[in-house]
Amino acid sequence: MNFYTRKWVRPEDLNANGSLFGGSLLRWIDEEAAIYAIIQLGNHRVVTKLISEIDFQASAREGDLIEMGLIATQFGRTSLSMKARVRNMITRKTILSIEKIVFVGVDEDGTPVPHGYTTITYDRDRMPHPQP
Incomplete structure (x- = not known):
């Protein structure tokens, strides 16, 4: 699983308990x-189907x-399933895991x-290009 995105926990991200x-x-x-x-799907129109x-x-x-x-786990005919993990870089603890997230490409x-x-692709070659 590749961890590309990082976030800084700021005051506006906290609950009444003072945690994220x-x-x-x-x-x-x-x-x-x-x-x-x-x-992954080469379609800028995707919707969340399932978490x-x-x-x-x-x-x-x-x-x-x-x-x-995130890591892709399965390609369907119109969909992509993936797993997610979030970890705290300071404490080194896993914050959460989600075994299945499904997105569907739509028109x-x-x-x-x-x-x-x-x-899975690690390029951006699937991204649709605007037509002249």
Whole structure:
């Protein structure tokens, strides 16, 4: 699993207990997973289909640095499944894990569209290019 995105936990990201608000973390993961799906599916129109059970294992405090990791686990005809992990760079503890996140590539009308991919890419070659 590659950990590319890092976030700095700021005061506006905290809950009433002074720790990282789960909703903020889930928003960051959903955004990161959407970007990953866009690159893997070569389609800038993707939607979240499913997020499985979320296992919160530790937390983060103001000033902590966290990093998010994603890995594609399965390509469907129109979808991509992945796993996610978030860890605290300061305490070195895993903050959460999600075993399955599914994104679906759609067209302008929101209809699922086949993508034709079966392997992970580490390039940006799948990104659609604007037509002249």
